[in-house]
Amino acid sequence: MKGLVQFITDIRNSKEQEQEDRRVQSELVHIQKQFQQPNLSGYHRKKYICKLLYIYLMGHELTFGLSEAMALAGSKVYSEKSIGYLALSLFYQTRTEAVDAIFETIHNDLAHQKEDFVCLALQFLSSAADSDMYSRAFEDEVFNLIRSPVSSSLVRKKAVLTLLQLLKIDPLLVTRHSGLVSRVAPLINDSDFGVSIAAVSLIQYIAKLDLDLCTSCTTLALEKLHKIVVDAECPASHMYHGIPAPWLTVKLFQLLETLVPNVDAMPLDQANMHTVKTVIQRAISTAISQAPLMSAEARHTRDFVLLGAVSLAAHVDPSPDQSTIAADALCQLLQSAETNTRYLSLAALAKLAARNDGPVLVTINKHIEQIFSLLRDKDVSVRRLSLDLIYIICNSDTVEQMCRQLLDYLSVTDFAMKSEVAVKIAVLAEKYATNATWYVTTMMKLISVAGNYLDEEVRQRLIQIVVNNDSIQAPACRLSYSALKSGTYPESMVKLAAFLLGEFGIQLDVPLVQQFELLYNCYFQTTVMARCVLLSSFLKFYVHEPQLRPRILELYEQESNSFSAEIQQRCLEYAKLVTLPDSSLLNLVVVDMPPFQSKISPLVSRLGNVQQLQQSFQLSLPYAARSTSSLERPKSPKKPAPPRPRSRKNTNSLMSPSLNTAAASISRTDTDDSSRSMSHFSDSHFSYNSTANPSVDHLPAFSPNWKEGYYRLLHYDQGIFYEDSLFKILFRLRRNHAQLHYELSYSNKSPGTITGLTSEVAANLINTEDPGYVVKIIKHPESTITANSKSVQIFDVTVRKPYLDREVPSINISFVCGTLCQYKLRLPAVVGKIMVRGTPLSKESFFTRWSQVSSLPGGECQKVIRLSSPMQTVILSRTMQLFGFNLLKNIDYNMHNIVCTGILSMAAGGAGCLMRIETNPQDARVLRITLRCTVSGLADILVGTLTDLLDNI
Amino acid sequence: MSIHFLIALNRQGKLRISKWYTSVPDKQKKQTILKVHRLISSRDHQKQSNFVNFENQKLVYRRYNGLFFVMAVDVQDNELSYLEMVHLMVEVLDSYFNNVCELDIIFNFYKVYQVLDEMFLSGEFQETSKQVVLDRLHYLDNLE
Structure with missing residues (x-):
């Protein structure tokens, strides 16, 4: 395409922005003219579209060319x-006017006998x-391409990833194709490694949506991992610098982490556990033992496989021996000459x-020693990571050396x-000190x-502890x-000494x-x-030293004229206080400092990364107890401290016994309080229960305006x-027997971006042992929604x-x-929502059943x-129909009355339901x-639900 | 666990290739590219790692002569594997264009997209074998 080359050359030769813009404008005019020619050849059309694409890449907006691209x-x-297709995929995004025509082209290509056309259509879709x-x-078409026995590996891998894209935009797809996982799972083991890695990605994504679907994988x-890592089965084409299929290996490691989110809750069976261990051990030992004379690529590859293996090892098998091997391997990487490797191995070690x-x-x-030397690394992020690591691995044996x-x-x-340091x-020092004097000395040095x-x-x-x-x-x-006497000291030392000497100087x-x-x-050298x-x-x-009184009073009087309001007010008040004839008030003010009762150091919130790192593991691991809160663990009799190897020697020597008991008693009263308030809470529930008045005034506080949506969707299924x-x-609600399938779509109407979006569906069940319903989250909304988009x-x-x-x-x-915006809304998932229309009944059978049910206690x-x-009968009937009832005609002798039936298929058993509403034509x-x-x-x-509904629409 | 976007920029910040695997408005793309360039060109390439956090994602990047190749990936993902993937991509381009330079990428940008479509789809790895990708590309070149 000579014209394209010439055009790009012209652009590149432009000396200034203006010249470039002129060239672009004239080209745009030219192209537009050409596009109006009736019989433009395919070659020319392609050339002009390429030019447009280049202009687009330069950052210009395009206003035409869609139909030519099509x-x-x-x-x-x-x-x-x-x-x-390339043109459509690059600048088609915001244009929707031609959807039908484009869809038709894609349909044609997906069904085309030429495999290359099928590939292009798949690539475009993805x-x-x-x-x-x-x-x-x-x-359906994409799934068929995966399923079809005649699809080549090339088409299949592209189809698998295209389906993944469709799934990303529409996670419900998984529910529409029940055979999806069973079709894709075997592809993990496909002999074509391209198909295999595509399938791994797709399965991993599905597993994140619904783990239960993928347990078989x-x-x-x-x-597959065993084949690659242990048996070294890998085609020559997929060897990368001597290492078999490294990316597939790492993807498989990640897939396993997703499939086994929590080993304790869902252990692997013995055979699988054995395989995992074999694979990990082999991966690690191969990585460590490789020849030192390797290309940079081979080293990188070895390292990322190793990091993947270590991550999986820590995930599925936190046993000491496995983790020790991993730790040893990682420590060796710390000496690497490459910043990347040092950085990543520190992160993995942490x-x-x-x-x-x-x-x-x-x-x-x-x-x-190696880790400490990294504190002086050239890269600041490496320095930070090594500081974090030092913090995490410190214990009472090493604390003195580390500090x-x-x-x-x-x-x-x-x-x-x-x-930070x-x-x-x-x-x-506070957490692991075994010797109080050492602690004080260290802290003084620090200050x-x-x-x-x-x-x-x-x-x-420090003051609290002293x-x-x-x-x-x-x-x-x-x-x-x-420290003050030495002559050089920071101001915080003055503040510290002032407090300490004033309080304990005696x-x-x-x-x-x-x-x-x-x-x-x-005094005169310091700040306010x-x-x-x-x-x-x-x-x-x-108070303590009468000899000093005249001088102190003199200072107070002198400083009562200070420019600083802080100082002035203090001095005025203090001077007044000490000159009062009765010294009892003074003695009351200057009483000895009572012990502090705060249990958690305010410093903990300053730990940043490290704290997040530690907390991120707390939920899933039995070591949760070893959290940063062990800073000052109250020796509460209710919670005997579990044996924690790391803090064995942390005897809390810093806390005097008196305070310990104080802290313990505080924590006890805390618990008592909470249990008391709990019982209040449930009491109020019961009393509320007995009144059986489902008036919403007693409900927990919802956001204003919640009602409109709640009542709208109590009878409509979307809106x-x-x-x-x-x-x-x-x-949007889909009723499927006992299952209510909800889709909530959050749209951002604000001009800015919504970030940190979380949405929690909280069950408010009274009986949690045998719950009335079970909530299962299929997809959380994305945490970030840009303006005008949705999630x-x-x-x-x-419903059980x-x-x-x-x-x-x-x-x-x-x-x-x-x-920060917070909302609390009420989901109209009442039991009546699962109602489906009952079968139409004849007058006779209706009354037979009507009387049968009446004998059941609590049935009416x-x-x-x-x-x-007032509400018209027509509207009333329509509402009942929307709610789920089947209206029956000609049953009641009074034409103003409504008779209807409905069926509720709850998981614990179905229920039939017959209803008659009598209206009053006069009122x-x-x-x-x-x-x-x-x-x-x-x-x-x-009846409660219906009353509530009719009252509020 | 996938690539959010992949871009190639030169040292002046001129965009050579951009491929987005999530749907993002054009305006935001431009802003992101500016920010990425500002962030990456300010880093010390001798001393600093090839990874940097960026708006809830992580950039994995590498410079080849005057051209930066940047991938945005999840923070939790295995950065080094993407870094090496960037390298594999450059190896493929190098073989395909027979000793690639920035000019090849400028004049044949549409072919570079073809290369990307053979290596990645939907932000995931599609083919990790240099040989398989090159065979496919040569076959496509011979089509009409």
């Missing part, structure tokens, strides 16, 4: 068709499909260490990391070295005294007068905040569930047996859009309703409902 896509010539319009139109995935105990940490600790090294490091570390030293960039919390926490521990008060005073063998002199000398602390401290000196200025929720949430509510209307699930939604409910506004506000049901108690509930 004509190209419909061409019989491969190269033209290929460009046509990059252009962005709504369920595509999935509904093409899923574990064995298949393991078989993961491993966060979820393991004992032997693994010992193994990692063997390489501690010493970190303190050394603190003086050389770059400014951005100083505060300091916080970690402070937390480690001397890093005082200027230290968070206030570090100092505050106050609570008699034994370290004197050493703490001595250390802070000599315990020091230095006269109070000398202590005061030292502090007084600091420190002066405030000093002034309060002097008040304590005033707007909620709407305000920020976003809108559309609602879908899918879940099922399976009757439950009250006020037990229906609530939906708790929260997201950030400018500010009759109620007179007075509506707030359309009064109704009498008589409802009979074959399951006891259900009639009451249904």
Whole structure:
């Protein structure tokens, strides 16, 4: 295509932006003119479309060319068709006017005998499909291409991935093709590795939607892995720098992690466990033992396979020996000359260490010097990771060494990391200290070295601990005294010393007068905040040492004229306080510091990454107990501390016994309180129950405007569930026997992006042992929704047996859009929602059943309703029909009455339901409902629902 | 566990190839490309790793002469495997164009898309064998 080359050359030769723009404009005019020619050849059309594409890639917007691109896509010539599809996939996105024509082209190509055309259509679908319009139109054809025995491997791998794209935009697809997994699963083991890796991706995606569908795939995935890793079965074409199918191996590792989300809850069977272990061990040992003389590619590949294996090892088999092997392998990578490898192995080690105990940490600790040397790495992200790792692997045996090294490091570390390092030293020292004096000495050093960039919390926490521990008060005073005396100290040391000496100065063998002199000398060199602390401290000196009183009073009077309001007010108040004739108030103010009762160090919230890392494993692992909260574990008699190898020696020596009991008693009362309030709660439930008045006023607080959507969808099955200025929720319900299949679609109406969207479907069941319904989440909405787009949430509510209307699930939604927005909505998943129309009955059989059911105790409910506004019989009938009833004609002698039937197929057994509504022609506000049901108690509930509905529409 | 987008940029930030595996409006694409360029060109390529976090995703990138190849992947995913995949892609381009340079990519951009469509689909790995991909590409070149 000479013209294209010439055009690109011209663009590249343009000296300035203006010249380039002119060239583009003239070309656009030219192309537009050419496109109007009646018999433009395919070649020319292709050339011009290519030029348009180039212009598009340069960042210009295109306003024409769609129909020519479509004509190209419909061409019989491969190269033209290929460009046509490319053009459509690149700038088709926002145009929907030609959907039908494009769909027809795709249908034709998918069914074409030329395999290359089929491939082009699949490739187009996989990059252009962005709504369920595509999935509904093409899923059958694409699935057939996967299934068909005549499809080549080439077509099959493309079809598998295209189906994955359709599934991404429309997860419900999985429910429409029940045979999907059973068809795709065997492809994992396909002899063509392209087909295999495609199938692995698809199965992994389905497993994330619904794990139960894919349980059978574990064995298949393991078989394939065993073949590659242990038996080295791999075609030469898929060897990459001497390593067999590395990407497929890693994908299979990841698939296994998805298929076995929690080994403890869902253990692998023995044979599979054995295979997993063999594969992992082989993968790791092969990686370690490879010849040192390798290309960079081979080294990278070896490393990523190793990292995948280690991740899987930590996931499926947290046994010490497996993890130790993994840790050892990773530590070897720490010496790598490549930043990438060091970075990744540190990250993997941190993961491993966060979820393991004992032997693994010992193994990692063997390489501690190496890890410390990485604190001085050239890459700041490597430095951060190694700091995190050091924090995680530290224990009471190593804490002294680690803190010493970190303190050394603190003086050389770059400014951005100083505060991080300091916080970690402070937390480690507190968490693992076995010797109180050592703790105080370390903290004093920390404050001397890093005082200027230290968070206030570090100092505050140190003070809390000193106050609570008699034994370290004197050493703490001595250390802070000599720190001030040395002449060079950060301001936080002044604040610390001011507090300590004021509070515990008497315990020091230095006269109070000398202590005061030292502090007084600091006074005029410090900032307002420190002066405030000093002034309060002097008040304590005033009480303890009569000799100092005139000087302190003089300072207060002098500073009463200070420019700073903070200082001025303090001095005025203190001066007034000390000159009062009666000193009882003074003594009351300057009473000894009571012990602090906060159990959790405020520093914990400053841990950042490390904390997230540790917490992310807490739910799924038995080691959960070893969380950061062990910082100050109260020795509560209710919770005997489980044996934790890592913190064995952490005897909490820092906390004096008195405080421990205090903390324990606090925690006890906490629990008592919560249990009490729980019982209140359930009491109120019962009383509410007995009144049997399903008035919504007693319900938990829902967001304003919840009612409109709730009542709309109590009888309709689709519509707007909620709407305000920020976003809108559309609602779609499919009834499938006992199953209510919900699809909520969240649309962003705001001009900005919605981020952090979470939506939780919370069951409000009274009886959780034998629940009335079960909620199963199929798809969560995406957490980010850009302006004008939407995201879908899918879940099922399976009705097992009757439950009250006020037990229906609530939906708790929260997201950030400018500010944090939270909603609590009520899902109209009442038991009546599963009703399907009963069979039409003749007058005779209706009355036979009517009387049969009446003998059942609790089978009937009759109620007179007075509506707030009159309701026409036609509307009433229509509402009942929408609700699910089948209206029967000519049964009742009174034509104004409504007679209908319905069937509820609950999972625990079905129920038939007959209803008669008598209306009053004189007063359309009064109704009498008589409802009979074959399951006891259900009639009451249904009448309640209907009353509630009729009252609110 | 898939690729969100794949782009090739030169050092000045000129876009050479962009392939999006999630549906994103054009305007946002442009912004993202600007941000990616700003982020990556500011990093030290001698000392820093080839991975950097970016808006809830992770960029895996590598520079070949004046051209950056960037993939955005999930934070939890195996970064190094994508980095090596970038390399495999460059190896394929190198063989296909017989010693590839930026100019080849500029003048044959539509062929580069063809290469991508043979290696990735829906943001997933489709074919990881250089030989299989090259055979297919040569076969397609011989079609009319």
